[in-house]
Amino acid sequence: MKQIVIIMIIASMLLFTSAAATILPPPDLETQGILLTTDVSALGIFSNNADLSWRHSSEVLDANLNLVDIVWDPETGLPVVDPETGELIEIWELQPEPPLKYDSASFEVQMATVYSEDTSAQYGEIAYSKNSMVDTKALPASMSNVENDRIITYTGLNGNRILSKENLMLSGAGTPGVPSALSTTCAQCIPPGCTCYPAFCSFVDTGSKIDMSIVSATTSGEVRNLNKIGGGDGERWPPIPSVDGPAHMSYSIRVAELSSSQPSVGYVSTYLNLENSEAGAWCVGIPSLMQELSINERKSVDGYVSLFSNLVNYESAICR
Incomplete structure (x- = not known):
């Protein structure tokens, strides 16, 4: 008798504080837009490997x-x-460097984004679709700079399997900054609402693994890692980072049945690692740690899977 495992997991996390959170750097003057689309329908062997590494600073790197x-x-x-x-x-x-630049006239923030996928399918029936996008310009708060969406359907022949790993990471660091009207249009983020943008260090890492002989799966990952230049003034050097838009990362995976009588078969897991440290919002408290947050989660199922659904949603900003 087949054992049917039904699992639904939804993890949703939002990080927000009134005056202590991630500040994003502005883009360079030259920006890039990259779009990749893949569609495969085959009986055979399939593999796909992808790696993205993106670092940027409000001043210069290293x-x-x-x-x-x-x-x-x-x-x-x-x-x-x-x-x-x-x-x-x-x-x-x-x-x-280190340390990052800090003086009474300016402050520096840096962000790093990493994405990777490693998919390998042994001989079987494979349908694979993926859309990837990277845009290095500052976008509205509702849009993302990095997107990766996948749809995978696989049936292995003679016990063959598909192995797919996907990882998404966003990390940032910044020195204290003196609030001004150039860096925000939010009244709570300039004196007397706050006297100092805090130093911060943030790290969010999430992803999934599929090792299955039969599977119907979808995954989606998004990152927002840039803001417009504070005050819209592109002539000042170094440019003033804006605090009006949030850092955002989301990742979801859903494994479901191929049909009402055929569940997915095998192993699927997800993970989340989060570390966030922030200093005080008052400039006299710059050396002091105000907030420290740590989250580590692991979820997995191995068997006949009718449903496995997991969502991670991370958002961090000073002005929301």
């Missing part, structure tokens, strides 16, 4: 740019002005 001096005219003793732009000619110094 270094700090510090303003050392301006150029002076030795004859007049006056600052030298660029004849084309009318701006002072500045001298900048490159210093290594």
